[in-house]
Amino acid sequence: MKQGLKITTIGGGSSYTPELIEGFIKYHHELPVREIWLVDVLEGKKKLEIVGNLARRMVKQAGVPIEIHLTLNRREALKDADFVTTQFRVGRLEARAKDEKIPLAHGVLGQETNGPGGLFKALRTIPVILEICREMKELCPKAWLINFTNPAGMITEAVLRYSPIKQVVGLCNVPIGMEMGVARLLDVDHERVRIHFAGLNHMVYGLDVFVDGISVKDQVIDLITNPKNTITMKNIHAMGWEPEFLRALNLLPCPYHNYYYKSGEMLAKELKNAKDGGTRAEIVKQLEEELFELYKDPDLAIKPPQLEQRGGAYYSEAAVRLIHSMYTDKRDIQAVNTRNNGAIASIPNESAVEVSCVITKEGPSPIVIGDLPVPVRGLVQQIKSFERVSIEAAVMGDYDTALLAMTINPLVPSDRVAKEILDEMLVAHKDYLPQFH
Template identity: 65%
Template sequence: MENGIKIVTIGGGSSYTPEFVEGLIKRYDELPVRELWLVDIEAGKEKLDIVGSLARRMVKKAGLPMEIHLTTDRREALRGADFVTTQMRVGQLKARIQDERLPIKYGMIGQETNGAGGLFKGMRTIPVLLEISEDMPELCPDAWLINFTNPAGMVTEALLRYGSHPKVVGVCNLPINTKMTLARLLGVEVERLEIDFAGLNHMVYGLDVRVDGESVLNEVLDIMSDPEKQVSMKNIAPLPWEPGFIKSLGIIPCPYHRYFYKTGDILEKQLEEFKTGTTRAEVVQQLENELFELYKDEHLAVKPPQLEERGGAYYSDAACNLISSIYNDRGDIQTLNVRNDGALSDLPRESAVEVNCVVTKAGPKPVPVGELPVSVSGLVQQIKSFERVAAEASVTGSYEKALLAMTINPLVTSDVKAKQLLDEMLEAHKEYLPQFDGELTHR
């Protein structure tokens, strides 16, 4: 790192890449990136070229000596890397459409990180990330693997349990998004706000909120009880919480908790969208097409504002803050997916959890939390069981484990339907599930 930093982004043809590049440009004084390698597969080469050209224009406009390399040769890119970020979608948006539409067909919620859709996204993704994890000890043994790929909790669980590379961190934009939103609703600068996050990815709770060190949890619960002031994200329907429920819960749920606490309302909305053919995946497909048309413009040399409609607000802040804090040994607090190591006493030490961590050059160290409140501990443990069994199914290609994972998840409502749905989804995604080849013919 003496001559500057080498970062490799796998899934570099993603529509999110300009946001990441903007984050690196903004922080160049503290994070001198010498080389950024954008890597994608052959099927994503056209998008990689479009995004890569925009990235080069952005760097040129900023007047920085940052080299942008584009390649489909992952091993070439990894050699000598300091940080490796992953932001891939195995099967691209076509697969996401199946993940969302097929469960709805069976009367269940279709979503890319939860339920049956989350299981299949994980099973397509985990083997690819484990291959990257196998390459890194040989090609870049000191690099940190920073995963943004969803379902980030399940993926981090698999990398920690089955991966060959120990320096793994999962990152999500949800905690930073929540913090920014609450700061705005409270009318305070974000630097004055602290939130004690604990749980799992997309299943994380705010146990306390402080402004200038003083708890304002009750004030935040009052705000969240107001239907006009919702903490949500672009990809989740902003259904208002019941005031009585928020007060009785006594801690802050995240937007994804709506899938578990408001299942019927979300499903009803999804069934309406299903009939009109406008699931979130189709909306994203349209947004992606529009973004890439913008990216092609040779006069564009900044991240276009339309990217924020894509649902990844603060993505680059989460990624770049983590890289900068490791590089600069900053010792600040960030909310990350890491090995539990006893931070949450009601979950296994070796499992992935999403908690506040102190970030140093030695990596993130989780801040001890103790037990989760009894009101949420059961649901968190159920989702962790799902993630563990799903990770095992991903690695072994076991039909039985995949069926078990599906039925453990509370968004899958019937074991009979679960088997039918599993069979249909295995068939729909078989191109991206080679580990299940034998199972497809013998079940």
């Protein structure tokens, strides 16, 4: 009989991996992980070895019986896995920099998962995730896919619609980051805070906010009308909200809503940042170089605090908490990306949504909310249309469909601008878009 769990992490050479290892160490008394397989591509071999050696030191110092395996052979890593986590970036940070710079040159927001950048990240990533799913069906058919790769909502929906596996959960650190932010504002322990989430990945709203089961939404909204109390992430510059707007919205926006409700200001800020200090991708590249220098230190055997400067802080806490809850059938409530199944009335049942769910051994069970409030319903539906058309373009490799997706995104001003950006980005990312060439 198999002893313990096998975890496979695709994109194992990521700078986030030490956070994941820390999480498995923390929960080991209830989550009997025996093997963690870190897999990457040839270009990531050096980073994989650096991160893998740190992971081994962390496990040894913690005194837990987890074996760390490093490999470039994905099939070897997937065989008989219980959980597969994905955290890869097709084209690496160089591709992200193009996703940011090219739209900015056309006067359009350049961002990793929103607008043209989000479209092209999906176009590069979806064919790869579908290939991984086909291998999982063959090599580990009972495994759950826990996807952190962005754009997480589109990846989840692509797997649900076009792959042979249905055991998939998309994960984002935005909901847990928002809960942490509320906990800091109210000066309470994070465990006491719960936000009732509904929407889409990077387009999710807090419908209500609870501390010890009592609603504190009005208090939190009142607090965040003060620009000093913004709830944001390391990769998003928070502008602060107009108090009258927030009170009328009567919902807790997520940090990514800055791109939609403050498009002009965010574009101006991005253009200035790109000119003065570089795009976010260039800043992250420098951060990663510093992190990997730290990771090389043979005396380092913990996750360094500098990792929290990355936009994915709390990722491991979210990922390992989810796997732990599924394994133990804990039935706690977490916000994840999963099949809608009627949770949000105006979104198709088979689509992926980001919503608070009861986490069981059979997977997430979405909490039914009925419909989204009228003020946000249209924007969410527009982004869902963008996601659906983008996924179709990624799968079919169809130019016209990609142009349609780009044009219907609310951050792109016209079909002409969309075509200019599309043409330039198709050339820039040619090596990672075989379906279009």
